[in-house]
Amino acid sequence: MTDVEPDDRWWRDAVIYQVYPRSFADGDGDGVGDLTGLLGRLPYIASLGVDGIWLTPFQPSPQVDQGYDVSDYCGVDPLFGTMAQFDELLETAHHLGLRVILDVVPNHCSSEHPLFRAAVAADPGTPERAMFHIEDGRSDGHENGRGDGPPNNWQSVFGGSAWSRIHPGSATDRQWYLHLFSPDQPDWNWRNPAVGDYFEDVLRFWFDLGVDGLRIDVAHALFKAEGLPDVVGTNDVVDGLRSNPQVSDQEEVHDVYRRWRRVADSYSPTRVLIGEVNLDPDRAARYTRTDEMHQAFAFAFAKLGWDAAAWAATGTELDAARRAHGAPPTWALENHDLVRTVTRFGNGEDDGEDGAARGVLRARAGLLALLGLPGGAYLYQGQELNLPEVDVPVEARMDPMWARSGVSRDGARVPLPWTVASGGSFGFSPTDDVTGWLPTPPDWGSRSVEAQERDEGSALHLVRTALDLRRRLRETGVISPDDGGSWSVHDGALLVCERGERLLVAVAMGDGPVRLPEGDVVLASSPLTAEGSLPPDAAAWVVRS
Template sequence: MTKWWRDAVVYQIYVRSFADGDGDGVGDLAGIRDRLPHLVDLGVDAVWLTPFYPSPMADGGYDVADYCDVDPLFGSLADFDALLAQAHELGLRVIVDVVPNHTSDEHPWFVEALAAAPGDPARERYLFRDGRGEHGELPPNDWESVFGGPAWTRVADGQWYLHLFDPRQPDLNWRNPQVRESFRKVLEFWLDRGVDGFRIDVAHGMIKHPDLPDTGLDGQISLLGRGELPYFDQDEVHDIYRDWRQLFDSYEGTRIGVAEAWASTSERLARYVRPDELHQAFNFALLEVPWSAPDFRRVVEESLATTAAVGATTTWVLGNHDVQRPVTRYGGGELGLRRARAAALFSFALPGAVYVYQGEELGLPEVLELPDEARQDPIWKRSGGTDPGRDGCRVPMPWSGDEPPFGFSTGKSWLPAPAEWASATVAAQARTEGSVLRTYRDALALRRAHPALGDGELEWLDAPEGVLVFRRGADFVCATNFGAEPVSLDLPGGLLCRSDAATSWDGVLPGATTVWLGRINQESA
């Protein structure tokens, strides 16, 4: 059985924003199929598709009304089958998103639950409770929604239902056998179609403490937090994944599960990837640390140690559809871009698997100046416009041309792209020596070709303050300067790749730059 996931490069496609095949301004499956050659040229091994299921789109498709079909906005099941077949023909594996923590409020189960009386079995698929107070007028506990405001909404008969996210995303009760059995059938539906794995949304949230106790918190919670909470990372959640792993292993080929999980410690996170559970868990540690050598080294050491303890691989993630883009997070402008390029090469050289969010290969920044009327993120709406939400990292991909929407669509794109992206399109960067895109292509080609890269071990080498240097095998060294000033380094090997536009190596490493040094032994490659 191959273990391709241990060092795969996986490209995340935010379906609404990747490519529009029918001109309605929203990305779709046909558009993705047309752009698969870009991913082959980039050098990735697999793609992860965000939800494309029937949905009222209260949260960009993460509110699912039917788990076994395609929303007409994105195409049809025939379009999905064609996309999957072509991806496989091109050597790309396909991972799809599954959203098991909650459904849409338009899911037939929730419609049935609202029509039923308190205590009816239809309500047992969700978390309905009586309220507190003399007349049940207060929520059952003090839990808050990740999107802001209370995590409980009252229905006409007086009961309350739990939603850790938007009120239109009621949480499922995973202690209910019917819920577990139904989701197993959902997984089988897509496995039978040939998908290579699942990214599991809010994988740490499916089991809540049975007593639903108060948290005692008085501040807004965050999905990206590490606090110990009665609705996240409960021990019983691992029973679900042991069952799912048996299902994955019963299929030919290697089908994988990837957890979007947050835990209070790295050790608890590693429990999701024990040998009888999931194959990967997103390691968001690099998303949480500032641009500094000590912080990056601490994250790498801790991440590798905890996954090694359970025999798993580590994943490296610099961005996704829920967080500010690295270029902006690292300072914005030319400095932020240099740092983002350097961070990418640093992460590509680490042991384990890598996730690339669409647009990172173009060095796209966060779009901070979106018109209020264009914003669609429920975080923006529920915060009363005080939190800009996540739309800024979801602006559609620029493919070609000099004016928005830069080849993304023949119509008006669902979010507007900045005019200055004309120089950042795939077409413009493909013909520009030293562009971010060409650097990504070169680095990922080397990563695939070099026998020391991917899965394996890492050895730190001595380095000046503000610089990290590590060796992979006998013929590869990665050096990153996190400082602002150039540093002279005495390192072996010739230049393989560097994050800036330079093409030679004289032993001087500029600030915010990563270099790969060594050689490729053709006999062992």
């Protein structure tokens, strides 16, 4: 065991393991993961060789959107445990050398949040209502002009209008409130300074407890365009908020993160701010200027298919953004909102067994490539097991997006399999007769942690080997936290990222084996051919002398 060492620059090339608490480990036997279960599995996470964990929301919530509808930003939902258990978790993680990053959700809260309940109870025009976007409707051609229509034509990311009546049955209070997500998630009005003051207190609460950083949900959408104008032209929800320029990337949002950076820097060591900024690389990079956030996820990379030219183009864009603003890229290929790479890179289920096998190889290769790239990296729980996306039965789906738009993210959120023996949850819950909050596929014992611990060729062993090697390469000066990346494609099939001066990350993305650049192959996701070539759907790290 080794305690976390103070270091203001640790984040620049850290590897963070994302924990989705309700699906990680169930400690009390109710079928839902919790802090007790996570505490018991922290040594496993530390054994991977990662630098820290990121926990998605466990704060009090009605759980309409699995915790992203927060009703109390400074507490622990009884579903997951207590503040005393969180304190123990934080202390234990730090003792294991793991830093702890939490989610903060500043764009919206739960409709059960006390401040929104106060707004509902208050009259129009009061300070309580000014905390949210609560507006008069418009007539939209109604002769009585009573404001029966929503204030504008914005659409919710979850489908349908982004507006709901605050008192649907009232003949006198006909105002509407904005919710870019579900009606249970009203948007805060960041043009009201009181909202900024409120969230500074939230940041200080967690930083004072010793939390190492915060991941900021929907970081680019806090401010809405002045006057809340209609969207002209397309207003599609398929790509999230990006199709609505009135709610995305407003210039005023940068002042929020300058304020938050001052708060983060007032602690020693400084606390880290990581943004969910789902924008093109050149725009997302502006959020990581030296006086704003430390990191922003490279979403352009996270959404890529298996295409060498696209990887090289995106990597080149991200490196240009690094040179312009100084913050290294933050790589990820999976999270709780994305289809898992085994399925995505295998082109879904339509390719049958061949497609599934291809997806497994490509996911391994993508994982090794990810861990070799310059900058920080995030692994999503189960990615180290090469878990595929699960086709959750319709009747068991829990994602609120499913009911409103027909899109379900449940397939990436199925509880982790820990043991070979089933009994219902494959070790996710402490007793065999408990099933998880989402059903586990019957074949997941063969994909479990226990099964992969026994198999030296497993994805789990590959991750441990890669992270150990990554650390040794840094200690010996082969790689540096400040490395850039130079991207190229050879013969239309071999993707190469030159990390700094000595490490090459190579990925074979064509249909046949490819010759590797000169140097020593120190790790590969699949065995090389007899001729020393890299087989298709494989990746390798090559060190030049």
